[in-house]
Amino acid sequence: MEEEQVKVLNLWASTFGMRVLIGLEEKGVKYEYQEENLSSKSELLLQMNPVHKKIPALIHNGKPVCESLIILEYIDEAWASSNPFMPSNAYDRARARFWADFVDKKVYDNGAALIMKCKGEAQEEAKRNMLEYLGLLEGALDELSGGIKPYFGGEQFGFMDIVFIPFASWFLAWETMGDWKIPLDTQFPRLYEWVNVCLERESVKKILPHPEMVAEFAVQMRKRFLGSD
Amino acid sequence: MAKMGQGEEQAKVLSLWVSPFSMRVLIGLEEKGVRYECQEENLDPKSELLLQMNPIHKTVPVLIHNGKPVNESLIILEYIDETWPTSNPLMPSNPYDRAVVRFWADFLNKKFFKDAFYGILKTEGEALEEGKRYMLKYLGYLEGELSAGRGKPYLGGEQFGYLDIAFIPYASWFHSLETIGKWKIPWESEFPRLQQWMKKCMQRESVKKNPPGPS
Numbered sequence: 001m002e003e004e005q006v007k008v009l010n011l012w013a014s015t016f017g018m019r020v021l022i023g024l025e026e027k028g029v030k031y032e033y034q035e036e037n038l039s040s041k042s043e044l045l046l047q048m049n050p051v052h053k054k055i056p057a058l059i060h061n062g063k064p065v066c067e068s069l070i071i072l073e074y075i076d077e078a079w080a081s082s083n084p085f086m087p088s089n090a091y092d093r094a095r096a097r098f099w100a101d102f103v104d105k106k107v108y109d110n111g112a113a114l115i116m117k118c119k120g121e122a123q124e125e126a127k128r129n130m131l132e133y134l135g136l137l138e139g140a141l142d143e144l145s146g147g148i149k150p151y152f153g154g155e156q157f158g159f160m161d162i163v164f165i166p167f168a169s170w171f172l173a174w175e176t177m178g179d180w181k182i183p184l185d186t187q188f189p190r191l192y193e194w195v196n197v198c199l200e201r202e203s204v205k206k207i208l209p210h211p212e213m214v215a216e217f218a219v220q221m222r223k224r225f226l227g228s229d
Numbered sequence: 230m231a232k233m234g235q236g237e238e239q240a241k242v243l244s245l246w247v248s249p250f251s252m253r254v255l256i257g258l259e260e261k262g263v264r265y266e267c268q269e270e271n272l273d274p275k276s277e278l279l280l281q282m283n284p285i286h287k288t289v290p291v292l293i294h295n296g297k298p299v300n301e302s303l304i305i306l307e308y309i310d311e312t313w314p315t316s317n318p319l320m321p322s323n324p325y326d327r328a329v330v331r332f333w334a335d336f337l338n339k340k341f342f343k344d345a346f347y348g349i350l351k352t353e354g355e356a357l358e359e360g361k362r363y364m365l366k367y368l369g370y371l372e373g374e375l376s377a378g379r380g381k382p383y384l385g386g387e388q389f390g391y392l393d394i395a396f397i398p399y400a401s402w403f404h405s406l407e408t409i410g411k412w413k414i415p416w417e418s419e420f421p422r423l424q425q426w427m428k429k430c431m432q433r434e435s436v437k438k439n440p441p442g443p444s
Contacts, residue, residue, distance in 0.1 A: 051336060051370065065328045067335055077324035090311035091297060097304045102285065136285065
């Protein structure tokens, strides 16, 4: 029997990459890991993702799959016999996909990315956005789980849990860059509880980097975006 | 509200006639032979129903099925495919092919729409020239998809499907983009497969039924 070849091209601090790795761990898939230097991208990365030239990229038996949400669904379908991520009915799948898209378009594009790249009023606005989005996700946790704890997937750790939990490793980084505290435990208690439960999962414990390391990385990246302070 | 007969679905689409995203949903429903009602939205002001069914993004299209909303055109297309699975599958069946069509559809939303489509529609001067360059580059990617392997008739493979539906609404805009940009897209020399593909798609009932955007 031919052995499966699975390789992940990634950057250790990337929330998008973490999704892929958690997904593979959850499925018990053995994979090879390659750390990319984004200022000097490998030939393999440029060949496997010529359109976006971004990580993460999953290479399965030599064939590339790109874009973290697409990779997650691929992982779920390619290794269908264990631990399904996606909800079983079409409507719940559509809602999970909607919220995953929301995390990318709003939490990341309109929140996290701007907290890193902006200062002054623009950064303040990004912080306000972030609080609004966390509030919406607090509601989404109830909607998607049908009120069943502890996960977005209800009793099952699933797609939307994998999509969002990587961001927990970035909370300290956002706080540091924005010189503020995210009131998770007081204003978003369901999310706070959810984060703590997820952090007990083997896959999450293994993959999520230490928040302090992420914060240090983020501060350096921010310095490069803004020039010297 | 009228009583539903056996097996009769009740689907409603909140739509904007000129939007390629709305067109995707209507074509998808037509391909599946689903009976639906289309409510044309005037985006200023937005209807109560739209604000209720899509409170977060407040955008069209929205598919309302059995009273429940589905948002985002690509998500709606997969929902349509999964909900009415017995006729005309829109998605490929194997996981890798599914990942490929999802990748290109996502590319259309993330890059094609912003850099190429809006890059021509909403700009002028050097930005417009850059938009045209993006258009040529991205059409090249899609031409490459049609040429892959031994060539394929549709973007999704042998059958008209999800990725074809995701892209065909833009086809009705190319003539306008040429007029606005004062240029001609070199279809015959650079993108002959795409040109053939467009002609084939335009002959489908589902596509004919949805009128092109601008004249």
